[in-house]
Amino acid sequence: MTRRVVLAPDSFKGTASAAEAAEALARGWRSVAPGDEVVVKPMADGGEGTLEAFEAAVPGAERVPVTVRGPDDRPVDAAWLRLPDGGALVELALASGITLCDPLRPLDAHTVGFGQAIAAALDGGATRLLLAIGGSSSTDGGVGALAALGARFLDADGWPVPNGNRGLGAITRVDLSGLRERPTGGAAILSDVTNPLFGPFGAAAIFGPQKGATPELIEPMERNLARLVRAMPDRAAFADAAGAGAAGGTGFGLLAWGAHMAGGSAAVAEAIGLSAALEGASLVITGEGRFDGQSAAGKVPSEVGARADAAGVHVALVAGVIDADVSGFAASASLTDLAGGGAPAMADPRRWLEAAGAELARSFR
Structure with missing residues (x-):
């Protein structure tokens, strides 16, 4: 049989x-x-390989190459996936992933490249976004991605703060007026991580060591994330949301943009x-x-x-x-x-x- x-x-x-x-x-x-x-x-669960899984499973999906700024500032050849219904899938791991950092940079790695890939998908006419955020190299609260999409994170003198978690410690003002609008079909975050941004189960404490953070760095990294949240008082509630701590706080940044959590494994299972x-x-x-x-x-x-x-x-x-x-x-x-x-x-x-x-x-x- x-x-x-x-x-x-x-x-x-x-x-x-x-x-x-x-x-x-x-x-x-x-x-x-x-x-x-x-x-x-x-x-896949929203991490490494999510774009590949969708590409193999969705007839008519098209990989679109894009060169972005990697998490250690070197150029990275990444891609986003154009879906036949007009949507787009963007995978953080391809643009700002931990495998792109050697050595690891717990304080200075960033998500700028991920934001650039999202911007490329929007420029390509994406009507909705699927944002797979697993495999991050940074703990920057998603600031790099939001900056690439038009947000401004400024220090006391009005200058943009440096990229990465270290730069969060200098933030005094956040200007979201230039932030690009989400597509008409919305933006869904593909992640199965349910951790909040702060605390013993937060982004710094749980995922910081995986990104190279030594024990003495965890508390200052969390303080830097807290400074980001204080500078965004109308978005502060998102820090406690399930998944805000995903990808070094990129979940928080995307929620602040207006994206919503959609689950990773379940979304991929449906797609394939x-x-x-x-x-x-x-x-x-x-x-x-x-x-x-x-x-x-x-x-x-x-x-x-x-x-x-x-x-x-x-x-x-x-x-x-x-x-x-x-x-x-x-x-x-x-x-x-x-x-x-x-x-x-x-x-x-x-x-x-x-x-x-x-x-x-x-x-x-």
């Missing part, structure tokens, strides 16, 4: 894109069960037609680089799992590292275990993803 198997992994950050991961799993599965119908549906692909399937395989306690909080495996449960489909998990309970999955495979260690798994992830696909196919024969 021919079985239908759906492959819907997220990217394995820094080692394999979602599309590469899905294709490697497919090769492994077909090597054991060549007669099965394998459906490849790469997923995941629920329809699961109809009649025997199994769906999902995964990500590290499966841990945060994975159940709206990340790709939880979204895929919820849709599979609704469709009555078994779910298997593949991850580079598994560091949480997997009893809810029908089967699981760890690349680290298959490769005999984390280093070899990261050195050749596609090889071990293929091995994982073959192992799972054998277990479901």
